[in-house]
Amino acid sequence: MPNIIEKLWESHVVHRAPDSPDLLYVDFHLLHEGSSPQAFDGLRRSGRRVRRPDLTLATEDHIVPTGTLTYPPRNTTAALLMRTLRANCEEFGITLHPMNSQGQGIVHVIGPELGVTQPGMTVLCGDSHTSTHGAFGALAFGIGTSQVEHVLATQTLAAKKPKTMAVNVLGALPTGATAKDLALYIISQIGSGGAQGHIVEYRGDAIRSLSMEQRMTLCNMSIELGARAGLVGPDETTFDYLRGRSYAPSENQWAAATERWLSFSSDDDSDYDAQIDIDAGEVSPYVTWGTNPSQAAPLSATVPEPDSIANSEERLAADNALKYMDLAPGTPLSAIRVDTVFLGSCTNGRIEDLRAAADILRGRAVASGVRMVVVPGSMAVKADAEAEGLNRVFTDAGAEWRNPGCSLCVGMNDDVLARGQRAASTSNRNFEGRQGKGSRTHLVSPAVAAATAVTGQLTSPDRLAVLA
Ligand SMILES: CC(C)[C@H](C(=O)O)[C@@H](O)C(=O)O
Numbered sequence: 044m045p046n047i048i049e050k051l052w053e054s055h056v057v058h059r060a061p062d063s064p065d066l067l068y069v070d071f072h073l074l075h076e077g078s079s080p081q082a083f084d085g086l087r088r089s090g091r092r093v094r095r096p097d098l099t100l101a102t103e104d105h106i107v108p109t110g111t112l113t114y115p116p117r118n119t120t121a122a123l124l125m126r127t128l129r130a131n132c133e134e135f136g137i138t139l140h141p142m143n144s145q146g147q148g149i150v151h152v153i154g155p156e157l158g159v160t161q162p163g164m165t166v167l168c169g170d171s172h173t174s175t176h177g178a179f180g181a182l183a184f185g186i187g188t189s190q191v192e193h194v195l196a197t198q199t200l201a202a203k204k205p206k207t208m209a210v211n212v213l214g215a216l217p218t219g220a221t222a223k224d225l226a227l228y229i230i231s232q233i234g235s236g237g238a239q240g241h242i243v244e245y246r247g248d249a250i251r252s253l254s255m256e257q258r259m260t261l262c263n264m265s266i267e268l269g270a271r272a273g274l275v276g277p278d279e280t281t282f283d284y285l286r287g288r289s290y291a292p293s294e295n296q297w298a299a300a301t302e303r304w305l306s307f308s309s310d311d312d313s314d315y316d317a318q319i320d321i322d323a324g325e326v327s328p329y330v331t332w333g334t335n336p337s338q339a340a341p342l343s344a345t346v347p348e349p350d351s352i353a354n355s356e357e358r359l360a361a362d363n364a365l366k367y368m369d370l371a372p373g374t375p376l377s378a379i380r381v382d383t384v385f386l387g388s389c390t391n392g393r394i395e396d397l398r399a400a401a402d403i404l405r406g407r408a409v410a411s412g413v414r415m416v417v418v419p420g421s422m423a424v425k426a427d428a429e430a431e432g433l434n435r436v437f438t439d440a441g442a443e444w445r446n447p448g449c450s451l452c453v454g455m456n457d458d459v460l461a462r463g464q465r466a467a468s469t470s471n472r473n474f475e476g477r478q479g480k481g482s483r484t485h486l487v488s489p490a491v492a493a494a495t496a497v498t499g500q501l502t503s504p505d506r507l508a509v510l511a
Pocket residue numbers: 077078105169170171172185453
């Protein structure tokens with residue numbers, strides 16, 4: 044029996060020939076300022092237009108300053124990229140959500156929020172974390188700049204069909220364990236390359252009980268498993284989230300749309316090229332200690348001893364990571380002090396994430412000497428958070444309340460750490476230099492980020508309750 048991934052793929056093939064990649068129809072194409080300039084240059088050089096501007100949407104996210112909304116920004120690279128995207132969208136008739144406009148935000152936050160991302164679709168963007176949109180039961184993955192040009196020109200993509208993998212998350216997540224912890228747990232279990240060449244479907248009871256925000260967090264991090272994409276089959280949770288959003292089907296088309304969406308679903312006995320089982324009951328607040336997301340452990344554990352790692356490649360990686368992170372084996376993870384806490388990104392910059400952190404910070408203060416930066420994932424998240432008073436919770440606690448953008452997730456804008464600085468970060472990558480040259484990153488959930496801000500060292504929310 045075909046699974047949802049195969050059904051989605053097959054339903055989008057517009058041309059197939061032996062020994063060549065399939066040509067897939069693209070339902071929606073998202074753009075950001077970072078990966079699109081050369082693609083537009085290519086179109087201009089070959090005298091082509093954008094085939095479906097109506098199925099293309101752009102936003103400014105990677106390089107926008109989050110401290111001020113003045114345009115053009117002082118940073119000349121940012122100013123150039125923003126000017127270029129604005130001119131390209133104007134010339135090719137593409138809707139753009141520029142900085143300081145209502146629909147602006149991180150590309151993987153605004154797609155779902157506008158209802159652009161729907162089950163049964165192919166959604167592409169020149170950005171690896173496009174996998175986020177898989178949370179809706181869409182086939183969504185990142186593409187390179189030359190492919191962005193191809194999609195702009197043709198609304199199709201030439202791609203080789205990946206293998207499929209089921210990640211069965213069995214049982215229920217314990218109280219206090221979040222989708223972020225689950226993602227880090229899965230990656231630490233099967234490794235950064237564990238799903239290489241595959242598209243993953245997350246299945247099982249634990250997945251069904253996740254909210255859309257949590258499913259997005261999980262699918263977002265599929266890339267850190269080496270997967271091409273990750274998805275969750277659609278259900279009532281998906282439909283409830285989508286209903287009434289700008290791009291979602293209208294009320295009189297709703298029943299037909301949901302029926303079609305469900306027709307892609309996997310069956311209980313669908314086949315996959317690979318299957319793994321994960322026990323949700325094993326998940327607890329997780330943090331990374333190294334320089335890739337698979338180097339993660341329960342917050343209650345200690346920094347591992349590289350010599351105890353059997354696999355020689357992993358041992359060497361751990362050794363190098365600990366040098367870069369300036370950590371000694373055996374140190375309790377909960378004793379690691381940070382100077383920055385970053386709450387935001389396309390992994391954890393949505394309203395539920397902000398609520399989870401605010402619940403912990405309410406009535407508490409950010410530890411002295413610690414800087415907490417809160418960056419909503421979009422203007423809509425920002426507006427919702429302000430309507431609920433979450434911004435006040437953050438600023439009363441001593442955190443900075445910013446404007447939407449990728450910010451401290453990636454060293455491509457004004458928000459960077461100084462060399463040697465250490466952050467607890469709700470983003471998805473802890474690579475060397477990711478938050479600025481020489482910066483050190485510990486990936487955490489929003490709840491752990493907030494608890495860490497209060498104590499100044501990696502802290503689980505439970506522990507904070509005991510300390511209070
Ligand atoms: C800049 C962009 C192309 C990049 C990506 O592809 O993911 C960025 O979003 C990231 O998270 O590293």
